[in-house]
Amino acid sequence: MTPVIPIRSDSSGCDQSPVITTERGQREVFCGLTGIIWLHRKIQDAFFLVVGSRTCAHLIQSAAGVMIFAEPRFGTAIIDERDLAGLADCNDELDKVVNKLLSRRPDIRTLFLVGSCPSEVIKLDLSRAAERLSRQFNPAVRVLNYSGSGIETTFTQGEDTCLQSMVPVLPTLPSGSKQRLMVVGTMADIVEDQMRRLWTDMGITDVDFFPPRNSTALPDVGPDTVFLLAQPFLADTSLALEARGAKRLAAPFPLGVEGTTAWLQAAANAFGASQDTFDNVTRAARQRAESALARQRTQLEGKKIFFFPDSQLEIPLARFLHREMGMELSEIGTPYLHRKLMAEELAMLPAGSRITEGQHVENQLDRCHADAPDLVVCGLGLANPLEAQGLTTKWAIELVFTPIQGYEQAADLAELFSRPLRRRIKLAA
Amino acid sequence: MQLTLWTYEGPPHVGAMRVATAMTDVHYVLHAPQGDTYADLLFTMIERLPRRPPVTYTTFQARDLGGDTAELFKDAARQAHARFKPNAMLVGASCTAELIQDDPGGLALALNLPIPVVALELPAYQRKENWGASETFYHLVRALVPAGHSRTPLEGRPAVCNILGPTALGFRHRDDVKEIRGLLEELGIKVNVVAPLNACVADIRRLPEADFNVVLYPELGRTAAQWLQRSCGQPFTQCIPYGVNGTLDFIAEVQQLAGAADPAQTREAFMQSSRARWYAKSVDSTYLTGKRVFVFGDATHVIAAARVAQTEMGFEVVGLGTYSREFAREMRDAAKLYGVEALITDDYLEVEDQVKALQPELLLGTQMERHIAKRLGIPCTVISAPMHVQDFPARYAPQMGFEGANVLFDTWVHPLMMGLEEHLLGMFREDFEFHDGAAPSHLGSGHGAPAKAAAPAQQAEQIHVAQDASIASDATVDITGWAPEAEKELKKIPFFVRGKARRNTELFARERGLSRITVETMYEAKAHFSR
Numbered sequence: 009m010t011p012v013i014p015i016r017s018d019s020s021g022c023d024q025s026p027v028i029t030t031e032r033g034q035r036e037v038f039c040g041l042t043g044i045i046w047l048h049r050k051i052q053d054a055f056f057l058v059v060g061s062r063t064c065a066h067l068i069q070s071a072a073g074v075m076i077f078a079e080p081r082f083g084t085a086i087i088d089e090r091d092l093a094g095l096a097d098c099n100d101e102l103d104k105v106v107n108k109l110l111s112r113r114p115d116i117r118t119l120f121l122v123g124s125c126p127s128e129v130i131k132l133d134l135s136r137a138a139e140r141l142s143r144q145f146n147p148a149v150r151v152l153n154y155s156g157s158g159i160e161t162t163f164t165q166g167e168d169t170c171l172q173s174m175v176p177v178l179p180t181l182p183s184g185s186k187q188r189l190m191v192v193g194t195m196a197d198i199v200e201d202q203m204r205r206l207w208t209d210m211g212i213t214d215v216d217f218f219p220p221r222n223s224t225a226l227p228d229v230g231p232d233t234v235f236l237l238a239q240p241f242l243a244d245t246s247l248a249l250e251a252r253g254a255k256r257l258a259a260p261f262p263l264g265v266e267g268t269t270a271w272l273q274a275a276a277n278a279f280g281a282s283q284d285t286f287d288n289v290t291r292a293a294r295q296r297a298e299s300a301l302a303r304q305r306t307q308l309e310g311k312k313i314f315f316f317p318d319s320q321l322e323i324p325l326a327r328f329l330h331r332e333m334g335m336e337l338s339e340i341g342t343p344y345l346h347r348k349l350m351a352e353e354l355a356m357l358p359a360g361s362r363i364t365e366g367q368h369v370e371n372q373l374d375r376c377h378a379d380a381p382d383l384v385v386c387g388l389g390l391a392n393p394l395e396a397q398g399l400t401t402k403w404a405i406e407l408v409f410t411p412i413q414g415y416e417q418a419a420d421l422a423e424l425f426s427r428p429l430r431r432r433i434k435l436a437a
Numbered sequence: 438m439q440l441t442l443w444t445y446e447g448p449p450h451v452g453a454m455r456v457a458t459a460m461t462d463v464h465y466v467l468h469a470p471q472g473d474t475y476a477d478l479l480f481t482m483i484e485r486l487p488r489r490p491p492v493t494y495t496t497f498q499a500r501d502l503g504g505d506t507a508e509l510f511k512d513a514a515r516q517a518h519a520r521f522k523p524n525a526m527l528v529g530a531s532c533t534a535e536l537i538q539d540d541p542g543g544l545a546l547a548l549n550l551p552i553p554v555v556a557l558e559l560p561a562y563q564r565k566e567n568w569g570a571s572e573t574f575y576h577l578v579r580a581l582v583p584a585g586h587s588r589t590p591l592e593g594r595p596a597v598c599n600i601l602g603p604t605a606l607g608f609r610h611r612d613d614v615k616e617i618r619g620l621l622e623e624l625g626i627k628v629n630v631v632a633p634l635n636a637c638v639a640d641i642r643r644l645p646e647a648d649f650n651v652v653l654y655p656e657l658g659r660t661a662a663q664w665l666q667r668s669c670g671q672p673f674t675q676c677i678p679y680g681v682n683g684t685l686d687f688i689a690e691v692q693q694l695a696g697a698a699d700p701a702q703t704r705e706a707f708m709q710s711s712r713a714r715w716y717a718k719s720v721d722s723t724y725l726t727g728k729r730v731f732v733f734g735d736a737t738h739v740i741a742a743a744r745v746a747q748t749e750m751g752f753e754v755v756g757l758g759t760y761s762r763e764f765a766r767e768m769r770d771a772a773k774l775y776g777v778e779a780l781i782t783d784d785y786l787e788v789e790d791q792v793k794a795l796q797p798e799l800l801l802g803t804q805m806e807r808h809i810a811k812r813l814g815i816p817c818t819v820i821s822a823p824m825h826v827q828d829f830p831a832r833y834a835p836q837m838g839f840e841g842a843n844v845l846f847d848t849w850v851h852p853l854m855m856g857l858e859e860h861l862l863g864m865f866r867e868d869f870e871f872h873d874g875a876a877p878s879h880l881g882s883g884h885g886a887p888a889k890a891a892a893p894a895q896q897a898e899q900i901h902v903a904q905d906a907s908i909a910s911d912a913t914v915d916i917t918g919w920a921p922e923a924e925k926e927l928k929k930i931p932f933f934v935r936g937k938a939r940r941n942t943e944l945f946a947r948e949r950g951l952s953r954i955t956v957e958t959m960y961e962a963k964a965h966f967s968r
Contacts, residue, residue, distance in 0.1 A: 033496070034474070034494050034495075034496050034513070035471050035474065035494075036474050037471065037472070037474065038472055038474075038475055039470070039471055039472025039473075039475075040472075041472070042472075059438075061448065061532035061533070061561060062441075062444060062447065062448040062532070062565065063447070063448040063450075063473065063531060063532045063533075065441050065443070065444045066448060066451065067472065067473075069444065070447075070475060070478065070479060070483075071475055071478070080442055080443070082442075083440055083441060083442040084440075084442075085438045085439070085441075086438065086439045087438055087562060088438065088439060088562050088563070089560070089562045089563050091438055092562055096438070098438070101438035102438060104438070105439075109440060125470045125532070126532055126533050126536060128499070129502070130536060157470070157472075157499075158470040158472025158473065158498075158533075159470045159471065159501075159502065159533070160499050162471060370516075370520060387478075388477075388481065388482045389477030389478045389481050389482075389489065390477075390481070390489070391481065391482075392481045392482065392485060392486065392487060393481060393486075393488050393489045395487075396487030396488065
């Protein structure tokens with residue numbers, strides 16, 4: 009655990025840039041396996057099989073307080089000492105588990121083999137296993153693999169690696185086709201429907217969402233695909249789509265009125281919708297959102313907020329809370345900073361904003377206490393201890409599990425931040 | 438490789454965390470990859486502790502694996518010592534770090550820290566959480582308890598004991614400790630140290646000053662108690678003070694260990710004052726007689742709860758089991774008392790299958806059994822870890838001692854249909870309010886068997902029928918089916934006993950070689966099985 013290493017300091021030369029520091033140490037974040045919690049709900053005919061340890065199984069069931077309503081669509085093939093001692097061939101064992109699983113679950117169309125820290129350290133080749141099993145179960149079930157391990161991925165990066173694994177199997181959109189829009193990243197079903205309606209009203213009807221709700225309805229991709237990232241943590245998926253010829257539409261993320269407008273506009277421009285059409289279509293929703301946000305602003309304005317790193321949503325959230333809600337930014341922690349995908353967002357942050365990439369949780373807690381923010385956004389491990397020390401907190405994980413994108417959700421998003429503040433006042437009274 | 442959809446216990450290092458977090462001045466340095474910090478939330482969110490668990494994670498990543506992960510560990514241990522200034526340090530590896538074989542124990546030793554450092558070897562690919570906690574506590578005790586101590590003989594002075602086993606993230610440990618400490622003090626026995634819960638390093642060193650040890654949770658405290666018996670000559674208790682009878686046995690045992698006289702007299706006095714005992718005897722509890730109950734959880738709680746169910750509530754234990762494989766022998770012995778086979782498994786689907794097959798009227802289990810019960814429309818009370826946020830009630834709610842017995846009475850009876858209500862339901866099936874989803878009136882609409890639960894209950898019945906059909910095909914006689922009027926009659930029986938009625942009738946028909954079930958068959962079966 010090394011102290012803060014200022015790898016780059018961007019403050020010199022240009023006043024507009026935020027100050028970005030990278031630090032290493034204990035990270036209070038989830039690993040990429042956690043993404044399974046929402047991915048298995050989004051893709052309804054997929055099963056996520058983690059090849060890992062009891063820790064992996066325990067993490068997933070604990071992280072979201074997972075309630076099992078029936079047989080869940082995720083599970084863990086727990087490696088045991090026989091596998092490690094070489095007494096059992098891991099591949100044979102895995103095949104057995106998969107056979108057992110798929111015979112129980114004839115409804116599954118896509119099986120993800122999800123790599124974990126242990127499977128990667130023992131160098132279990134899941135891509136070969138996926139190929140082998142895909143051949144065996146073809147065409148009923150497609151078997152894919154990706155890494156959700158903590159040594160490779162942080163929390164939401166698990167969705168990135170999952171989607172990346174699906175990109176090679178997307179059908180090809182032949183060159184010269186009509187241009188199609190692909191929206192990349194999991195959003196709530198209701199939000200997708202809202203976005204689709206807005207674009208339809210602008211005359212943009214060739215819209216696909218990725219991941220799809222059904223794994224057999226994969227969107228086509230090719231040189232005539234343009235895509236918009238709905239989530240900021242999809243760097244590898246973005247590269248994989250570009251490798252298949254798709255073009256990324258650079259835009260801020262659809263959080264808040266400003267972000268949503270710019271994001272929708274990027275697609276509108278790519279499809280040649282006129283500014284009038286765009287304004288007419290979005291006006292009602294935008295005005296609704298603005299007036300709802302005005303009420304939230306009275307509670308948030310001038311309040312200082314501190315972000316611990318969690319989902320990579322921190323920078324877009326900070327931008328929204330500062331520009332639309334008038335909040336003062338203390339530190340913006342992010343587990344990982346992808347400068348290219350974040351370029352539009354970074355440009356909208358106030359000069360001198362303090363961004364920390366990576367984490368040394370003890371040092372960061374020291375800074376947090378020194379800053380005495382009005383609101384701290386942090387993970388579940390830190391929230392109650394900070395509350396007990398008199399700080400007001402917002403669990404970061406709720407921001408991943410709640411519909412927050414788009415106009416209709418802008419006030420809901422703001423409310424997630426104002427509620428803890430309001431509650432503190434209520435309980436103090 | 439084992440397919441696991443859900444697990445009753447976490448990995449063994451979580452057990453070590455439960456010990457470290459329970460104590461006040463011990464820090465645990467865990468060699469672990471990014472993501473293993475999830476375990477913090479078990480304590481901060483589920484148990485709602487107002488502080489972080491005293492654990493430092495090295496948080497290595499893939500790029501570190503080629504480099505010096507050992508150095509990373511040493512830095513983490515050094516920094517943790519400097520920042521937290523613990524009086525003892527636990528060091529160990531999580532499952533992934535176990536594979537890279539950095540030897541945290543050896544590395545920590547090389548740091549020459551001025552405090553005791555206890556190296557934990559917790560094989561993550563063989564063992565689980567409770568074992569990890571037990572092993573951690575044992576090694577800590579072994580490392581800290583000084584050699585060469587002699588106790589003065591009792592000779593009339595008040596006896597002194599320790600309470601061993603309670604940890605962080607334990608099922609009502611907080612309240613059990615308070616209850617049992619009070620009971621011991623009432624008996625004139627002084628409590629020297631409670632450990633590991635709220636103990637410090639100095640407390641562990643003082644353990645030998647007691648005359649004997651009270652082991653509340655054998656899964657967690659027995660290994661340490663056995664060592665203390667061998668090396669310090671301290672006997673330890675075998676009785677678990679759970680239920681009125683269990684508590685009375687416990688009192689007799691500690692009084693004997695304390696050299697106190699006349700336990701018989703105390704027994705009578707305590708028995709008279711137990712409210713749970715009187716409530717169970719009161720006439721309104723008659724309807725509890727012979728209710729079929731299935732018990733599943735950790736071994737200690739299940740064995741003790743089965744005894745309370747059978748001897749204090751007047752239920753019938755129709756099945757029991759545990760996920761604690763280390764205690765399989767004890768569980769099998771207990772099962773013999775009720776003439777049933779113990780279910781030893783950590784696969785909840787096996788538990789669910791058994792519940793479906795047995796159709797109990799009450800489930801005593803863990804949070805998972807609560808879910809199973811909800812799906813099957815069976816009343817349920819949680820009596821064992823794994824922990825859920827609901828298992829940390831704000832109020833005082835021990836499970837052990839006499840107040841614990843009162844809590845057991847209340848919480849086990851609560852989900853059941855009240856006696857007279859049950860009768861009315863049985864008499865006036867056609868009342869529109871007595872549909873299959875009707876919940877006990879005191880529970881409101883959202884509890885126990887809400888309207889939605891009716892569907893799963895029916896489903897369970899269908900599954901059950903399918904199972905029976907498969908059994909039937911093996912038997913000599915095939916049951917071609919229920920006559921429509923018999924099927925209609927069956928529907929008049931309240932849903933929570935209908936599964937049992939169907940099962941009994943079919944069993945009766947098979948035994949007699951009847952291929953068709955009529956209303957007559959049903960009532961003959963009812964008479965045959967009536968208790």
